[in-house]
Amino acid sequence: MQDIPSNTGVDLATHRLESFARRLPSRRVWISAGLITGLLVVLTLLLKGDGSSAPAPEIVASTRHSAAAVHVPPFITPPGSPDILLAVMAVVLVGAVLGIGVFFFWLHSLPERLVHKSTKVHFDIVAVLALLSLFTHVHLFWVAALLLALVQIPDFSMTHVSRILNRITISLERIADSQTSKGDPSISGNIRNHSNNERKSC
DSSP, X not given: OOOOOOOHHHHHHHHHHHHHHHXXXXXXXXXXXXXXXXXXXXXXXXXXXXXXXXXXXXXXXXXXXXXXXXXXXXXXXXXXXXXXXXXXXXXXXHHHHHHHHHHHHHHHTHHHHHTTTSOHHHHHXXXXXXXXXXXXOOHXXXXXXXXHHHSOOOOOOHHHXXXXXXXXXXXXXXXXXXXXXXXXXXHHXXXXXXXXXXXXXX
16 A cells, blocks of 8 residues: 655644644733733824824023023923823833733732642632632632632542442441451341442432
8 A cells, every 4th residue: 555645744834833823822912912002102192292283382482590400300391392201101100000900910810720720619619719809808818718729628529428438338347247257147247238228229
């Protein structure tokens, strides 16, 4: 039979492109970045003032007061010119508010991310405590959620409990069998009948 040529080069390139696409941020991040960039462009155009149809005010030469300083700091603008410091501080303020907000929500979701691969009950308890702390502003709930996320809670599911009860039953049967070998058959018969009835009911 003829060997079919493999497309290892194409498969490798496709695999690399897919892995690169997985490392890129999600669409929400790109949309948020685009909206922030657009907001900054609009803010810059509004502060610059070139797009208006109103004529620029005339700068009137005024005589300097005798008590005025000869050197003026560079952030003080002459009348009629745009205030660059105001535009810079507006950008810094928007960036700081967004950065602090992202950091706050990242820190707030820390307990949920720590317990993400644990049991469902464990995750639900931590998530409810984190939501309570978010909406009530009681930080004790967040601390409790963080402590619970760091502690492994044992599994109390019914399969776990039934396994423990089954091991107890087997141990009791062994005890009963050892006592029958000693000569008291009534004890082992009662325990064996009881365990068989339990298994039939389950």
